[in-house]
Amino acid sequence: LPSGQESIHDLFGYDGIKIIQRDDLTSFSVDSVLLADFVTIPKRVERILDLGCGNAPIPLYLSLKTKKPIIGVELQKTAVDLARRSVLLNHLENQITILEADIKTLHERFDSSFFDLIVSNPPFFQVHANSPLNNLEQLTIARHEVAIDLETLFLQAKRLLSTGGNFVLVHRVERLEEIIVLSHRHHLAVKRLRFVYPKRGLDAILVLVETRNNSRPGGLTLEEPFYVMEADGTYTPEMKRIHFFGKK
């Protein structure tokens, strides 16, 4: 049973970066690392925001790609605490700031268009009247749209994103239609898509989406599929590249 026990893990493949986890909270997930890997950081980017950063796997991973300041926002105090300590553990406190805040009110705290790149690995599951919500409140908030739904997430990303800035997210394939409709509504042109297949021969489960603020629609690139596993269950070379089992 989960007991609140903490442990320190290598952040999925990058030798040197460590992340602190607790067994009763969501672990950093493959989704977050795939998203961080998918993100490109144009030179013009000055400020980066992670909406719902959890224990900060994305900011930590992105610190390997850029030296620009990254702000991670998280509602849950326990996750904020883990995230802050992971930042300190990796000596990244000059680059990464973890803010305990509600995404829904962020526009009161930052000027509009303040960020040039916004990333998010949001809760995946919609809440219905009869949803079997997880008993642990933290897991529920991280996985279900209790604290924020996709529509509000898009609204807040739009408010905080500069013109030409990118909003990049990972989500379940079932939500793709909604994601594209919301992107379109907010003039966030869908520029890159990449689908994540758990295994060769199975349907895709996740989609990585890059949108650009106030850009013209069109010019969408559909990147190569990302396979986590080969048909025989072994990791693909690309997954190994990220996972980096063979550490130096």
Place this chain on the structure above:
Amino acid sequence: LPSGQESIHDLFGYDGIKIIQRDDLTSFSVDSVLLADFVTIPKRVERILDLGCGNAPIPLYLSLKTKKPIIGVELQKTAVDLARRSVLLNHLENQITILEADIKTLHERFDSSFFDLIVSNPPFFQVHANSPLNNLEQLTIARHEVAIDLETLFLQAKRLLSTGGNFVLVHRVERLEEIIVLSHRHHLAVKRLRFVYPKRGLDAILVLVETRNNSRPGGLTLEEPFYVMEADGTYTPEMKRIHFFGKK
């Protein structure tokens, strides 16, 4: 130079089905055959419509999957003529009807919700003031949105489709955002997507889309990628399955 010369071809792999082409018109394309392969025909389907059927590769191919009546609609007289003769050549005149008509006025000819399955391989390219349109009018109409644009195509499909009926199309990946926004607007829930990669290692170019009329959004299936060629330029087993070079 194209001379209007006709020739009879095997319809891409299916021994027995022949198609008549002319060297100054668009040949049946891989797109059409991939679309016909992608289409599923539920048992409840009673009437099938192909919007912009050209020389009828899709109706001909679908005749291998169903015995239900198929109507192909085509604006261009020369293509209509070829299509009708291909239907006769294959003795499918009791199943396939080719109608010379403008998609834009089809709702005056058929009751609304008349069809249970509508397929289309529409013109892919938008027309801009400075578009380098093809000199041959037929090619221009088949490839560019001169006679019909995507918005009108969706409007007409919606009018003619029964509740629960499927509208299935193939298009360029760049138009995916627009396709999903139009689907959403007309309450055509996107149910299946399949991306077509010309070759392993390259970005996808085409997308196959199945939508269902008045169905709830969600439950989208992202099928395995379709690769036309392996990285070394040889056809993939799946392409061979369709192409069926090794005829009986």
